[in-house]
Amino acid sequence: MTINFISKENNKILNILFLSIPAAFLLPVNFSNIFCIIYLLTTFYFFRKYDLNIKTDILDIILFFFSV
Amino acid sequence: MIKNLSLNILNKVSIIRFFFIYWLTKNILQQNLIKIEGFFKVSLFCITFISINIILMHLIGNDIFGNKEIANRFSTIFGERAVAGTYLLNFFFFGFIYVNCLNKKNILITFFFILLTGLGILFTLDRMPFILFVTFFFFICLLNLKKDYKLFIIFLILIPIFLFLLLKYEKLFTRYSKLSALEVKELILVLDKNNKDTQGIYSYSSIIKDSINTIFFEKTLIGSGTSSFYSRCRDFRLQTQKLSIIHGYAYACPKHTHHLYLEILISGGILGFIIFAIAIIIKFFVLTKNVLVQGTSYYTINSILLTSFLVEIFPFRVYGDIFNSYNGLFFFFKISIIYGIMKYKILKI
Numbered sequence: 345m346t347i348n349f350i351s352k353e354n355n356k357i358l359n360i361l362f363l364s365i366p367a368a369f370l371l372p373v374n375f376s377n378i379f380c381i382i383y384l385l386t387t388f389y390f391f392r393k394y395d396l397n398i399k400t401d402i403l404d405i406i407l408f409f410f411s412v
Numbered sequence: 413m414i415k416n417l418s419l420n421i422l423n424k425v426s427i428i429r430f431f432f433i434y435w436l437t438k439n440i441l442q443q444n445l446i447k448i449e450g451f452f453k454v455s456l457f458c459i460t461f462i463s464i465n466i467i468l469m470h471l472i473g474n475d476i477f478g479n480k481e482i483a484n485r486f487s488t489i490f491g492e493r494a495v496a497g498t499y500l501l502n503f504f505f506f507g508f509i510y511v512n513c514l515n516k517k518n519i520l521i522t523f524f525f526i527l528l529t530g531l532g533i534l535f536t537l538d539r540m541p542f543i544l545f546v547t548f549f550f551f552i553c554l555l556n557l558k559k560d561y562k563l564f565i566i567f568l569i570l571i572p573i574f575l576f577l578l579l580k581y582e583k584l585f586t587r588y589s590k591l592s593a594l595e596v597k598e599l600i601l602v603l604d605k606n607n608k609d610t611q612g613i614y615s616y617s618s619i620i621k622d623s624i625n626t627i628f629f630e631k632t633l634i635g636s637g638t639s640s641f642y643s644r645c646r647d648f649r650l651q652t653q654k655l656s657i658i659h660g661y662a663y664a665c666p667k668h669t670h671h672l673y674l675e676i677l678i679s680g681g682i683l684g685f686i687i688f689a690i691a692i693i694i695k696f697f698v699l700t701k702n703v704l705v706q707g708t709s710y711y712t713i714n715s716i717l718l719t720s721f722l723v724e725i726f727p728f729r730v731y732g733d734i735f736n737s738y739n740g741l742f743f744f745f746k747i748s749i750i751y752g753i754m755k756y757k758i759l760k761i
Contacts, residue, residue, distance in 0.1 A: 355445050359446050362440065362451060363450045365454075365745060366457075366458040366506070367454060369503075369741070370458065370499075372491075376741060380433065384432055387436040387437075390445065398435065398439050399439055400435070403691050403694060403695065404435055406691045408428075408431050408435075
């Protein structure tokens with residue numbers, strides 16, 4: 345069994361960051377927080393760079409208001 | 413005043429990052445920007461690595477980094493944070509998807525992976541993750557009984573192994589025999605005249621009682637903000653003069669409720685809880701629908717993801733502070749990955 349991907353871009357950095365998530369949790373808390381910030385900034389950058397829409401559904405809005 | 417305001421703003425900004433993590437991760441998966449297969453592989457590697465380290469700690473006294481047992485917990489590289497069991501439990505499901513569904517299915521590798529993870533969680537001496545691991549692995553076996561009966565056989569082989577270790581290994585026996593009287597130890601502030609720190613011992617039942625008292629004490633409808641349990645509980649105690657003496661120690665309040673839903677009720681009030689519950693219920697129905705409706709090729713993966721989600725929202729479990737950076741990241745990453753994979757059918761098998 346294999347997985348087919350429709351990769352739009354060669355997002356190596358984003359891939360590496362995403363793959364590092366399980367390993368990032370092994371780091372001390374401060375490093376995990378730094379990783380989290382880098383991850384967020386990089387993701388935002390990629391969405392802007394490739395002009396991708398960030399889809400939002402009603403649940404996202406609910407969660408946003410909850411977190412605020 | 414200004415310092416308090418800036419701290420509050422900083423706190424709010426730091427909490428919103430959990431939402432952004434959820435939102436962006438879900439979108440990354442929706443738009444096929446990453447290779448999720450690699451994520452499963454890394455999860456598998458990390459789980460194996462941590463499990464071997466924990467087993468080594470029992471066999472030779474320390475792991476490969478030289479970490480030793482701390483306060484009757486075997487947390488290997490996590491040090492004083494007793495989160496090794498939770499970590500293994502959370503990433504087990506992703507590793508399991510790779511071993512059982514994506515890799516060339518080898519029953520022996522599947523068996524050894526589940527055995528290793530199970531032993532890893534058991535030997536951390538974190539009781540709740542082990543109970544959840546056994547319960548929800550059984551749940552996966554039941555869901556897949558018709559399609560893959562071999563998983564159930566693996567479960568039947570593993571149970572005697574775990575039972576044998578629980579009964580014969582003294583450390584495990586001592587730890588798990590206390591299950592009926594769950595206790596936690598934390599450094600807490602005592603509300604005595606001198607207001608000095610001391611060591612307090614209290615049970616989960618007393619924490620739950622405190623939490624419920626605190627919820628209905630004030631700000632019941634809208635809550636009092638994230639991580640506010642300690643201060644609210646302290647106010648409650650000061651006003652009602654209900655200072656408890658448990659096990660010979662005067663005790664005030666724990667730092668958090670140790671329960672997901674009570675934490676939500678305190679921070680968001682009944683209104684916040686309803687909003688959160690709606691979000692969780694909708695997600696649960698979407699995930700369940702996917703298990704029932706999607707084709708048989710997706711069935712195993714969907715059932716594993718549903719189980720992983722159920723572990724996270726299981727109401728009868730001890731939970732860390734959801735708005736604490738570590739637990740919050742765990743929670744929001746996990747639900748975003750589960751939801752991202754499941755809803756948009758990225759996996760084409």
